[in-house]
Amino acid sequence: MPFVTHAPIDVPALLAEVARRDRGGTVVFLGSVRRSEDDGPVEAIEYTAYEEMAEAEFGKIVAEAEVRWPDAGFAVRHRLGEVLTGEPSIAVAAAAAHRAAAFDAARWVVEEAKRRLPIWKRERFDDGSRQWRDGSGVAGASDTA
Amino acid sequence: MPQNDVVQPQVRVRCRFFARYAEVLGTATHELQVPRGTTVGSAVQALRERLPGGQALPKVPLAAVNLEHVDLGHVLVDGDELALLPPLAGG
Numbered sequence: 242m243p244f245v246t247h248a249p250i251d252v253p254a255l256l257a258e259v260a261r262r263d264r265g266g267t268v269v270f271l272g273s274v275r276r277s278e279d280d281g282p283v284e285a286i287e288y289t290a291y292e293e294m295a296e297a298e299f300g301k302i303v304a305e306a307e308v309r310w311p312d313a314g315f316a317v318r319h320r321l322g323e324v325l326t327g328e329p330s331i332a333v334a335a336a337a338a339h340r341a342a343a344f345d346a347a348r349w350v351v352e353e354a355k356r357r358l359p360i361w362k363r364e365r366f367d368d369g370s371r372q373w374r375d376g377s378g379v380a381g382a383s384d385t386a
Numbered sequence: 387m388p389q390n391d392v393v394q395p396q397v398r399v400r401c402r403f404f405a406r407y408a409e410v411l412g413t414a415t416h417e418l419q420v421p422r423g424t425t426v427g428s429a430v431q432a433l434r435e436r437l438p439g440g441q442a443l444p445k446v447p448l449a450a451v452n453l454e455h456v457d458l459g460h461v462l463v464d465g466d467e468l469a470l471l472p473p474l475a476g477g
Binding site: 252288289290293295297302315330331351354355356357358359360361363374 | 472477
């Protein structure tokens with residue numbers, strides 16, 4: 242499965258990818274498009290990517306995670322295109338023998354994804370206006386998750 | 387009579403721009419010719435000088451070459467794909 246997708250994220254499919262009889266702990270992280278007073282009346286976020294690089298970089302992150310947690314399984318997706326408020330834009334599933342490794346591994350993959358994936362977002366507000374949102378401070382430095 | 391590319395060897399670099407950079411430049415791609423040995427940082431300087439709207443690019447943007455994150459000291463070779471990346475905002 243490609244790691245970046247224009248389709249809604251299929252969480253049961255991710256769970257199936259990481260399931261194994263010796264993995265007793267599974268953590269799924271979903272980062273969803275958020276609406277809050279700080280963010281303004283966000284209706285949706287449009288995600289764009291340098292798709293070839295995002296795919297390659299996500300693959301590297303998973304490969305590095307598999308070295309750090311050799312017995313764990315990982316399934317990851319990042320959605321592109323317009324994602325409505327409340328819908329997930331990123332999903333990471335990590336399954337390991339025990340919960341501690343599953344939590345640690347899932348957290349590590351999420352943080353690396355946010356730090357390394359060449360993906361950008363443009364907010365669409367209730368009134369139809371749009372603005373790019375990134376960590377530069379122009380539109381606030383917070384994020385969806 | 388030496389060939390021109392021997393006297394002044396050039397490398398061709400395919401440049402790609404994304405998100406707000408593509409918007410301010412009005413294009414997502416540019417074919418750049420620069421002298422051999424040019425670094426990513428010098429290529430960024432050339433793009434800022436040569437492209438309409440190029441001054442809107444930061445002097446020190448995030449960059450990738452051939453799908454890999456690189457720093458501005460990375461030396462470009464013929465046929466490279468150089469991408470200038472606005473601050474990353476995935477998730």
